[in-house]
Amino acid sequence: MRCALPFRRRAIFAVKEYAATFIKVIKKRHIHIHFGVDVKVVDGDLKKVFYEEISKNGDLEIKSMSFDFIHAVPSMSATEVIKQSHLRDAPNPYVYVEVDKNSLQHMRFPNVFAPGDCTNAPRQ
Secondary structure (H helix, E strand, O other): OOEEEEEOOOOOOOOHHHHHHHHHHHHHOOOEEEEOEEEEEEEOOOOEEEEEEEOOOOOEEEEEEEOOEEOOOOOOOOOHHHHOOOOEOOOOOOOOEOEOOOOOEEOOOOOOEOOOOOEOOOOO
């Protein structure tokens, strides 16, 4: 079975215990992991994924990979509502809500709290 796991980031999980367990499964089942790619199209009928990858010489290339099973996670960023609001963390490339990592209280609007994946809080 051709099993593909394309990841934009360069690690499976930030939590090392989860990553270690997952790596064991990947090795046991001969799963192909592909780090540092940006999935653009998954063609289920052809069982092919198309992705962008930066080559060793710095060029952006479009590549493809065949699969029988694929697990692709889309790039994460804030919703358009947050991106267009004053709540955003403008310097952050994903434009998440700007919060204090310990309290999840907004850094500039003390009456706003933002729990969950919309924040710029560390993921660990």
